[in-house]
Amino acid sequence: MNFEFTEEQLMIRDAARDFAQRELLPGVIERDEKAIYPTEQVKKLGELGFLGMLVGLDYDGGGMDTISYVLAMEEISKIDSSVSVIMSVNNSLVCWGVEKYGTEEQKQKYLKPMARGEKIGAFLLSEPEAGSDATSQRTTAVDMGDHYLVNGTKNWITSGKTASTYIVIAQTNPELKHRGINALIVEADSEGISVGPHENKMGMRASDTHSVMFNNVKVPKENLLGEEGFGFKFAMKSLEGGRIGIASQALGIASGAYELALKYAQERKTFGKEIINHQAIAFKLADMATEIEAARFFCLKAAWLKDQGKPYGHASAMAKLYAAETAMKVTTEAVQIHGGYGYVKEYHVERLMRDAKLTQIYEGTSEIQKIVISRGLVD
Amino acid sequence: MKILVCISNVPDTTTKVKFKEGDSLFDDSGVQWIINPWDELALTRAMELKEDAGNSVNEICVIHVGGASADATLRKALAIGADKAVRIDACPADAYHVAGQIAEYLKENPFDIILSGIESSDYNGSSVGAMIAEFMDYPGISSVTSVNLDDDDIQINRAIPGGKQVLKTEAPFVAVVQKGIATEPRIPSMRGIMMARKKPLEVKPAVELEVLTESIKFELPQEKGACKMIDSESAEQLVELLKNEAKVL
Numbered sequence: 226m227n228f229e230f231t232e233e234q235l236m237i238r239d240a241a242r243d244f245a246q247r248e249l250l251p252g253v254i255e256r257d258e259k260a261i262y263p264t265e266q267v268k269k270l271g272e273l274g275f276l277g278m279l280v281g282l283d284y285d286g287g288g289m290d291t292i293s294y295v296l297a298m299e300e301i302s303k304i305d306s307s308v309s310v311i312m313s314v315n316n317s318l319v320c321w322g323v324e325k326y327g328t329e330e331q332k333q334k335y336l337k338p339m340a341r342g343e344k345i346g347a348f349l350l351s352e353p354e355a356g357s358d359a360t361s362q363r364t365t366a367v368d369m370g371d372h373y374l375v376n377g378t379k380n381w382i383t384s385g386k387t388a389s390t391y392i393v394i395a396q397t398n399p400e401l402k403h404r405g406i407n408a409l410i411v412e413a414d415s416e417g418i419s420v421g422p423h424e425n426k427m428g429m430r431a432s433d434t435h436s437v438m439f440n441n442v443k444v445p446k447e448n449l450l451g452e453e454g455f456g457f458k459f460a461m462k463s464l465e466g467g468r469i470g471i472a473s474q475a476l477g478i479a480s481g482a483y484e485l486a487l488k489y490a491q492e493r494k495t496f497g498k499e500i501i502n503h504q505a506i507a508f509k510l511a512d513m514a515t516e517i518e519a520a521r522f523f524c525l526k527a528a529w530l531k532d533q534g535k536p537y538g539h540a541s542a543m544a545k546l547y548a549a550e551t552a553m554k555v556t557t558e559a560v561q562i563h564g565g566y567g568y569v570k571e572y573h574v575e576r577l578m579r580d581a582k583l584t585q586i587y588e589g590t591s592e593i594q595k596i597v598i599s600r601g602l603v604d
Numbered sequence: 605m606k607i608l609v610c611i612s613n614v615p616d617t618t619t620k621v622k623f624k625e626g627d628s629l630f631d632d633s634g635v636q637w638i639i640n641p642w643d644e645l646a647l648t649r650a651m652e653l654k655e656d657a658g659n660s661v662n663e664i665c666v667i668h669v670g671g672a673s674a675d676a677t678l679r680k681a682l683a684i685g686a687d688k689a690v691r692i693d694a695c696p697a698d699a700y701h702v703a704g705q706i707a708e709y710l711k712e713n714p715f716d717i718i719l720s721g722i723e724s725s726d727y728n729g730s731s732v733g734a735m736i737a738e739f740m741d742y743p744g745i746s747s748v749t750s751v752n753l754d755d756d757d758i759q760i761n762r763a764i765p766g767g768k769q770v771l772k773t774e775a776p777f778v779a780v781v782q783k784g785i786a787t788e789p790r791i792p793s794m795r796g797i798m799m800a801r802k803k804p805l806e807v808k809p810a811v812e813l814e815v816l817t818e819s820i821k822f823e824l825p826q827e828k829g830a831c832k833m834i835d836s837e838s839a840e841q842l843v844e845l846l847k848n849e850a851k852v853l
C-alpha cells in the first residue's frame with residue numbers, strides 16, 4: 226500500500242486549487258445569490274482540460290486517472306460546487322458512458338467536443354415520477370424503424386439548458402420492464418425539445434437545473450448507446466462512476482468549510498482567548514478533520530479501484546454516502562463555529578452548508594446508497 | 605530565437621520559516637516548493653513571445669541549479685509550456701556560484717534571450733541575472749517590465765523612479781524582469797501536464813567553482829505588534845500615538 230500521490234497528481238491538485246482561488250472565488254457569493262450561470266468560469270475550466278480530464282488523449286481528453294479527478298474535484302468544490310457539478314456530470318456521467326460504450330462515430334462526433342470542453346453534456350435519467358426508482362421510466366423511445374421517437378419529461382437536469390448533448394434514458398419495450406430501457410444520445414437543439422424554467426434551488430444556485438420536455442423528438446438509430454435494452458444498466462454503471470465525482474464534491478465542500486472554520490477559530494477571541502482554545506470548539510474541529518480524512522480515503526479507494534480496472538460500485542456508494550453525510554455535518558459545525566457570522570453570506574460557510582445538502586440527494590440519495598451497499602454485502 | 609528562463613525553486617509563500625543547526629541553515633522539512641513567482645512570470649512572457657507567430661521564438665528552455673528535489677518544479681515549468689528543462693546538479697551556494705554554473709551551460713548551449721527574475725522570494729539575492737551577463741559579456745538589463753520583439757528587433761522597457769525607459773538591444777542579452785513583464789502566471793492544463801511527461805529534463809554535472817560567500821546565521825524579523833484600530837473620527841488620537849507610542853513623527 227502506498228499513500229503517496231505522484232508528482233503529476235499533485236500538479237493537477239495544485240492547478241485546480243490555483244484555478245479555484247483565482248477564477249472561482251471572485252464573485253462566487255453573487256453568482257450563488259443571483260443564480261448566475263458561471264459561463265466564463267466553465268469556459269476556462271474547459272480550456273484547461275478539466276471538463277474532459279478523464280477522457281483518453283485520443284478523444285481530446287486529458288487522459289488523467291480517477292485519483293487526479295478526486296483531487297481536482299475536491300479543490301474546485303472547496304470554492305464553488307455549482308461549477309464542480311457541471312464538471313462532474315460532464316466527465317463522469319456523460320463523457321465516460323460515450324467513451325466506454327459509444328461507437329467510433331459517436332466518439333468522434335459527440336465525445337471529442339465535450340472532452341475539449343467546447344460542448345457541455347447532460348444526463349437525463351430522473352423524471353417527475355422516477356427519481357430513486359429509476360426503473361419506472363415514463364419517457365418513451367418508440368422504435369420507428371430508422372429512428373426512435375422520444376416523448377416524455379425529464380426533470381432536475383443539471384446543465385439542462387446549457388448542454389448541447391443529452392444522454393436520455395427512455396423506455397422502448399415496456400413489456401420487458403427495465404430490460405426494455407435504452408440510452409440515446411440526443412442533440413439538445415433537436416426539434417420537439419423544450420426546456421423548462423430554471424429551478425430556484427436552495428444550494429448550488431449557479432448551476433442550471435431544468436426540466437426537459439420531449440415532444441415527438443426524432444433520434445437517429447445510430448445514436449443508441451450500447452445494445453438494445455442496455456439503457457438501465459448503462460445508467461446504473463454511469464452512476465457508479467458519477468458517485469465518485471459527487472463524493473469528491475462533498476469532500477471538497479466539507480474540507481472547504483473546515484479550512485474556513487479552522488482559520489476563524491484561530492482569529493476569533495471570546496473570554497480572552499481564541500475560540501480554538503475552548504475545548505468545545507477544538508473538539509469539533511478534531512471531529513471534522515477526522516471525518517474529512519476518512520471521507521477522503523473512501524473517495525481515493527473507490528477511484529483507485531476504478532483505475533485498477535476492479536469493480537468499484539460498492540466502494541463508490543460507500544464513498545458517496547459517507548462523504549455526503551460528512552459534508553452536511555461538517556458544514557453545519559462550520560456555521561456553528563462562526564457563530565452569527567456563519568449565518569451571513571460573506572463568510573461562505575452558509576453557502577457550503579446549503580450546497581452540502583444536495584450531495585445527500587442527487588445521484589442516489591443517502592438512503593439509496595444504503596440499499597446499494599447492503600445489497601452488495603450479501604451478493 | 606531561443607529563450608532561456610532561469611528558475612529558482614522557492615518555498616511556498618505561506619511557509620512558516622524555521623532554521624536549524626544554530627540558525628545557520630534553512631529548515632526545509634515539510635516545505636512546499638514552488639517556481640519563484642518572478643521566474644514564473646518570466647516564463648509566461650517567454651511563452652507569449654513564442655505563441656506570437658510574428659517573431660521567430662522557437663524554443664523555451666528552463667534552467668535551475670540545484671538538487672533533484674527541484675525536479676517537480678521543473679516539470680511544472682514543462683507542463684506550463686517550456687520545451688525543455690535543464691538542471692545543473694549542484695547545491696547552490698551563492699549567486700556567484702549559481703550564475704557561474706548557468707554561464708558554463710550557456711557557453712556550450714547558446715541562447716538569444718536569457719530571462720531571470722528580479723529576485724528569488726527566498727534569499728532575495730537579486731544578483732544572478734546581472735552576474736550571468738557579466739560572466740558572458742552580454743548586455744545585462746535590470747528592472748525590465750516588458751520585452752517585445754518586432755521582426756526580431758528587440759525593444760525593452762525598464763522601470764525607473766517615476767517613469768519608464770525604453771531601450772533597444774541586440775541578442776544575446778540578459779533581462780532581469782520584474783512586475784509588469786506578464787500579468788498572471790499560467791495554470792498548467794491537463795494536456796500540458798500530460799505532454800510534460802515526454803519533454804526532456806536534462807541533468808548536467810556542475811563545474812568546480814569557487815564559493816565566495818558563506819552564510820553564518822539567519823534571524824527572523826521581529827514579530828509584528830498587535831494592530832490598534834482607531835476610530836476614523838479620532839485623528840488627534842492617531843497623531844498622538846504616532847508621535848509618542850510609535851515615535852515615527
Ligand SMILES: Cc1cc2nc3c(=O)[nH]c(=O)nc-3n(C[C@H](O)[C@H](O)[C@H](O)COP(=O)(O)OP(=O)(O)OC[C@H]3O[C@@H](n4cnc5c(N)ncnc54)[C@H](O)[C@@H]3O)c2cc1C
Nearest residue numbers: 348349350351356357381382383434586587588589590592
Ligand atoms: C439540483 C439537482 C440536480 C439534479 N441533477 C440531475 C441530473 O443531472 N440528472 C438526473 O437524471 N437527475 C438529477 N437529479 C435528480 C436526483 O437524482 C433525484 O432527485 C434523486 O435521485 C431523488 O429522487 P426524487 O427526487 O424523485 O426523490 P424520491 O425518489 O421520491 O425520494 C424521496 C425520499 O424517499 C426516499 N426513498 C425513496 N425510495 C426509497 C427506498 N426504497 N427506501 C428508503 N428510502 C427511499 C429517498 O431517499 C428520499 O429521502 C438532480 C436533483 C437535484 C435536486
